[in-house]
Amino acid sequence: MADRYQQFTKTPVGKFLVPKLGLPNPATLRRYQPGQPPLEGPALLGAAPGGRLEKTVKTQLADAGIDVVTEAAGDQKYGALVFDATGVTDPKQLREVYKFFQPVIRRVGYCGRVVVLGTPPELAEGRERVAQRALEGFVRSVAKELKRGATAQLVYVATGAEEATESTLRFLLSAKSAFVDAQVIRIGAVGQAQVTAPESWDKPLAGKVALVTGASRGIGAAIAEVLARDGAHVVALDIPAQGADLSKTANKVGGTALQLDITAADAPEKLAEHLTQRHGGVDIVVHNAGITRDKTLGNLTEGGWDSVIAVNLASQLAVNDKLLADKVLHDGGRIIGVSSIAGIAGNVGQTNYATSKAGVIGMVNVGAPVLAERGGTINAVAPGFIETKMTAAVPLFIREAGRRLSSLGQGGLPVDVAETIAWYANPASAAVNGNVVRVCGQALLGA
Numbered sequence: 047m048a049d050r051y052q053q054f055t056k057t058p059v060g061k062f063l064v065p066k067l068g069l070p071n072p073a074t075l076r077r078y079q080p081g082q083p084p085l086e087g088p089a090l091l092g093a094a095p096g097g098r099l100e101k102t103v104k105t106q107l108a109d110a111g112i113d114v115v116t117e118a119a120g121d122q123k124y125g126a127l128v129f130d131a132t133g134v135t136d137p138k139q140l141r142e143v144y145k146f147f148q149p150v151i152r153r154v155g156y157c158g159r160v161v162v163l164g165t166p167p168e169l170a171e172g173r174e175r176v177a178q179r180a181l182e183g184f185v186r187s188v189a190k191e192l193k194r195g196a197t198a199q200l201v202y203v204a205t206g207a208e209e210a211t212e213s214t215l216r217f218l219l220s221a222k223s224a225f226v227d228a229q230v231i232r233i234g235a236v237g238q239a240q241v242t243a244p245e246s247w248d249k250p251l252a253g254k255v256a257l258v259t260g261a262s263r264g265i266g267a268a269i270a271e272v273l274a275r276d277g278a279h280v281v282a283l284d285i286p287a288q289g290a291d292l293s294k295t296a297n298k299v300g301g302t303a304l305q306l307d308i309t310a311a312d313a314p315e316k317l318a319e320h321l322t323q324r325h326g327g328v329d330i331v332v333h334n335a336g337i338t339r340d341k342t343l344g345n346l347t348e349g350g351w352d353s354v355i356a357v358n359l360a361s362q363l364a365v366n367d368k369l370l371a372d373k374v375l376h377d378g379g380r381i382i383g384v385s386s387i388a389g390i391a392g393n394v395g396q397t398n399y400a401t402s403k404a405g406v407i408g409m410v411n412v413g414a415p416v417l418a419e420r421g422g423t424i425n426a427v428a429p430g431f432i433e434t435k436m437t438a439a440v441p442l443f444i445r446e447a448g449r450r451l452s453s454l455g456q457g458g459l460p461v462d463v464a465e466t467i468a469w470y471a472n473p474a475s476a477a478v479n480g481n482v483v484r485v486c487g488q489a490l491l492g493a
């Protein structure tokens with residue numbers, strides 16, 4: 047599973063050879079540790095004239111313990127550059143974006159952050175819509191130019207959702223978003239009553255019950271750990287054949303193990319019963335269980351098609367229907383799907399898998415208004431190359447290409463996917479609904 051090339055670049059020989067030969071030199075990404083400072087260096091905050099977010103954002107960043115400055119000074123290195131572009135209502139005003147970033151872009155520090163805030167183009171009209179849509183090209187290009195583990199994101203904030211940005215800014219600026227790069231996130235307008243700041247930002251999920259499917263190993267085990275770290279009681283589910291590993295995960299996180307094949311006809315019923323009787327319902331559902339049966343279409347059997355659709359898509363729809371119909375999922379609940387960049391870009395040998403993972407995106411599209419009516423949300427993560435047993439089994443050449451062909455030049459870790467899911471689950475993320483965020487280090491595949 048280890049990325050031997052990246053390890054080599056940190057050795058004395060590697061440090062000598064890599065720059066001489068012009069080889070890729072992926073940064074060791076800064077990852078979240080409890081108690082670490084939110085940023086390494088101050089955040090420089092700017093705004094185009096007429097922006098509606100600057101004031102609120104300034105307060106939110108200060109509340110998060112970030113040192114916020116509004117004037118660039120000398121040769122200061124910045125932990126983050128944050129720009130409120132909501133005042134850009136005409137393409138001519140895009141110059142404001144250039145004016146803010148151009149002089150300081152080289153001063154983004156190691157694993158620094160660039161965040162541009164805008165208005166969702168679909169909620170704007172005419173030239174404002176054009177200008178706001180243009181921001182996407184800017185952010186995606188900046189992300190490709192940044193070095194040393196730094197990332198860039200675009201957050202579109204609907205009018206009326208100005209106060210609902212805190213959990214997203216905290217996530218994007220922190221080391222929790224280490225492998226999230228060049229993403230476009232939408233924050234919708236929901237009643238403020240639903241966007242509740244957690245009592246403790248260290249334990250935002252205290253008192254919540256979270257179901258994680260496929261939790262015995264890999265990404266699912268990491269999701270269980272992170273949700274438990276954030277205070278949730280985790281119900282860890284996996285097939286009976288994974289029973290031993292499942293118990294290990296459940297014990298490690300102080301949760302409950304539930305052996306169940308999620309594709310069984312009676313699985314939704316059994317699950318609803320368990321969650322109701324043992325836990326009084328559920329607040330967070332993470333559909334992580336997934337399988338691959340890779341073959342090019344001409345060689346793919348009916349069984350290889352059916353099993354992948356059954357685990358990766360159909361079972362999730364059946365579970366959602368049951369948990370919603372019987373109100374097992376509490377009002378304000380969260381459903382989180384695990385898609386894949388293969389579901390966005392397609393992949394050779396994965397017609398079945400990519401179909402199922404694109405279907406997960408469809409599930410988010412259809413579910414968003416349904417969940418919103420109950421004060422809840424549904425979102426998905428789309429992981430790229432993540433270092434797991436699954437990717438360790440990929441042939442060497444393809445594995446190396448998967449790792450290196452991204453802006454961050456390396457694979458992500460299961461924890462990177464888990465942290466993104468924990469951000470969706472946060473009570474303060476109630477206005478983050480209907481998003482599909484890639485956790486892929488800006489992989490060139492399907493970019």
Ligand SMILES: NC(=O)c1ccc[n+]([C@@H]2O[C@H](COP(=O)([O-])OP(=O)(O)OC[C@H]3O[C@@H](n4cnc5c(N)ncnc54)[C@H](O)[C@@H]3O)[C@@H](O)[C@H]2O)c1
Binds near residue numbers: 337
């Ligand atoms: N590893 C990656 O690079 C990557 C990339 C994109 C997406 N993903 C997705 O992330 C998720 C987790 O991937 P992983 O790499 O940890 O895989 P994994 O194979 O290590 O874990 C998947 C888990 O799902 C469980 N599972 C399978 N069928 C099940 C069923 N019928 N009922 C209950 N549990 C079942 C398995 O037993 C296993 O524990 C999957 O949905 C996968 O498609 C992974």
